[in-house]
Amino acid sequence: MTAPRFWLVIPAAGIGRRMQAACPKQYLTVSGKTILELTLQCFLERPDVMGIVLALAEHDTWWSQLDMAGDPRIQTVIGGAERADSVLNALLALNDRGAQADDWVLVHDAARPLLKSADLERLLLELADDPVGGILAVPARDTLKRVSATGAILTTIDRSVIWHALTPQMFRLGLLQRALADALQAQVAITDESSAMEWAGLSPRIVEGCASNIKITRPEDLQLLQNLLTREP
Numbered sequence: 001m002t003a004p005r006f007w008l009v010i011p012a013a014g015i016g017r018r019m020q021a022a023c024p025k026q027y028l029t030v031s032g033k034t035i036l037e038l039t040l041q042c043f044l045e046r047p048d049v050m051g052i053v054l055a056l057a058e059h060d061t062w063w064s065q066l067d068m069a070g071d072p073r074i075q076t077v078i079g080g081a082e083r084a085d086s087v088l089n090a091l092l093a094l095n096d097r098g099a100q101a102d103d104w105v106l107v108h109d110a111a112r113p114l115l116k117s118a119d120l121e122r123l124l125l126e127l128a129d130d131p132v133g134g135i136l137a138v139p140a141r142d143t144l145k146r147v148s149a150t151g152a153i154l155t156t157i158d159r160s161v162i163w164h165a166l167t168p169q170m171f172r173l174g175l176l177q178r179a180l181a182d183a184l185q186a187q188v189a190i191t192d193e194s195s196a197m198e199w200a201g202l203s204p205r206i207v208e209g210c211a212s213n214i215k216i217t218r219p220e221d222l223q224l225l226q227n228l229l230t231r232e233p
Contacts, residue, residue: 003124004104005048007094007173011086012036012110013057013079025216026110027062031229035216037068038113038229042120044071050103053093054110055079055086084180084190091177101174104133107193108168111216114228115168119209123170126207133171134205135194136213137163163206166213169193175202 015024026036033041043049052074056063063069063076077093079086087107094105106123108115119136127134140162146154169192176193179200183190190196194204212228214221 001125001128003048003121004128005050006104006106006124006170007050007099008043008052008168009055009087009090009094009105009107010036010039010052010110011055011079011083011090011107012063013055013060013086014083014110015057023062024057024060028216028222030113030222030225034062034066035113035225036063036110037066039108039110039115040068040074041113042115042117043108044068044073045117046120048124049073050099051075051094051097053077053090055090082190083192084184084196087193088177088180088184091173091180094173095177099173101172103173104170105173105176106168106170107176109215112167112213113216113225114212114214116210116213119213120168123168123207123209127170127205130205132175132197132202132204133169134207135169135192136166136209137206138166138209138211138213139163141211165192165194166209167192169204171197171204175200 012026027034054076056076056079058078075093077089080089123136140159144157144159144162146157148154171193179196183196183199188199197204216225
């Protein structure tokens with residue numbers, strides 16, 4: 001089976017307050033490249049990506065300074081107040097580029113620079129014929145506790161049914177656009193694309209990925225990223 005062609009959306013309008021840095025976290029530099037450049041690299045190596053839309057903050061001054069900003073496959077749009085707003089704006093831009101409702105769209109975090117090519121290939125192949133789509137995820141490894149508002153442990157959760165959601169998340173453009181728009185209209189809290197699809201009554205699938213596909217969120221994550229990049233073959 002051949003992996004299907006796809007569009008890529010990267011919401012990159014966040015400012016990353018928890019990083020306590022002078023610029024948004026996706027523009028921090030590790031091993032001579034910004035985190036966003038490392039994130040995009042995995043996709044730009046593939047001939048089956050039909051186009052990329054980055055949703056940037058309105059006053060972003062960093063993207064235009066990168067060499068990748070000149071790549072004709074990459075388009076930018078202004079992001080929104082929340083992730084769902086940014087993704088929806090990017091999907092609307094894909095409509096303007098001639099994307100079709102049944103085209104596959106992958107949404108990937110700007111600050112997940114360690115996606116493995118093998119995981120991306122597995123996601124594309126396993127979901128190629130799925131009517132809904134799905135996400136990369138990893139099974140929970142630690143014992144999980146449900147706690148009260150005061151921090152008291154109430155119960156231990158069965159971790160065999162718990163997975164940590166990663167990205168990319170892969171859905172048909174039309175279904176995802178409708179789910180996001182409806183959820184935003186209903187003022188539903190949407191934390192990722194899968195949660196919008198779930199709210200719409202659909203059941204996305206899980207495709208197991210590597211735990212190294214980390215999201216850079218806090219200052220200590222930068223050293224972890226550096227260590228993992230150093231160990232890459």
